[in-house]
Amino acid sequence: MELRAAEPQRLYRQIAEQLRTLIAGGEFTPGTRLPAERELAAQLGVSRPSAREALIALEVEGWVEVRPGSGVYVVDRRGARTTAKVPPNEWGPLELLRARRVVEGEVAALAAAHAKRKHLQAIRDAIRAMKDEADRNVQPVMGDRAFHTAVAAACDNVVLLETVQTYWDARHGPLFERLGGHFETVPSWRTAIAEHELVLEAIASRDPQAAREAMHHHLEKAHARFSASWRRANTS
Known part of the structure; x- marks a missing residue:
């Protein structure tokens, strides 16, 4: 088998x-285990996250199935009537998290410099909503959106606010939801809530650098949680 190196643009779709x-x-052939992510990335000359996003796309579209602890296997598509499609404009979930780290780190720093009392209260309310949802054994997705929106609103810049909302709403794409389905649980969200509290603490302390670092920490940990869950499923 010979694989050709992929071009850099829209990488996961090319892979x-x-x-x-x-x-x-x-x-x-159907039932065949695909090479592990590490091997695919090496043969294609791409990063492991790009190979991972490509495999997730194939899983969404019904070409492969992920068997936790075993690997990724080709599906027998004979007789399949419908085929799901990943929208051509969908961002890769891991690439999205890296972009959010860059943008939302600066948003948090600006929030620390400019937040008013009403903004701090909105951030606190969002964290409280996340805790309430988790206590009801519900993944606190809407509370999370409210948190990131409230932090962005504190910057008093509609472009930053809409950018953060657009990034967050992109998590409802089929790639992000499928990857999240491999690991997101109420306990994992409780860990994220604690990370959100550190962001609030830094913003309330009017410390832009600490707020930037706390947001970076949160989104780096989110990236690590997504990556670790996939490695366990794909056996690297």
Whole structure:
């Protein structure tokens, strides 16, 4: 089997297309275990996160299935009537988290410098909503959106506010939801809530650098949680 190096633009889609072509052409037959993520990334000359996003896209579209602790296997698509499609404009979830780290770190720093009492109260209310949802054994998704929106609102800049909301809302795409389905639980969200509290503490203390670092820490940990769950499923 020979794989060609992928071009840098829209990388996960190009990788997925190569693998889809190989599967359709019989290079990987139904029931076959695909090479591990590390091997695929090395053969394609791409990062492991890009290979991971491509495999998630193939899982969403029904070309492969992830068997936790075993690997990624080709699905027998004979007789399949419908095929899910990943929207062509969807961002890769891991790439999205990296972008959020850059933007929302600065947003948190600005919030620490400019937040008014009403903004601090909105951030506190959002964290309280997250805790209430978790206590009801509900993943606190809406509370999380309210938190990140409240932090951005404290910057008093509508472009930053809408950017943060757009980034957050992108988590409802099929790639992000499928990856989250491999690990997101109420206990994992409780860990995230504690990270949110550190962001609030820094903003309330009027410490831009501490707020930036706390937001960086939160989104780095979120990236690590997504990555670790996939590695366990894909056996690296």
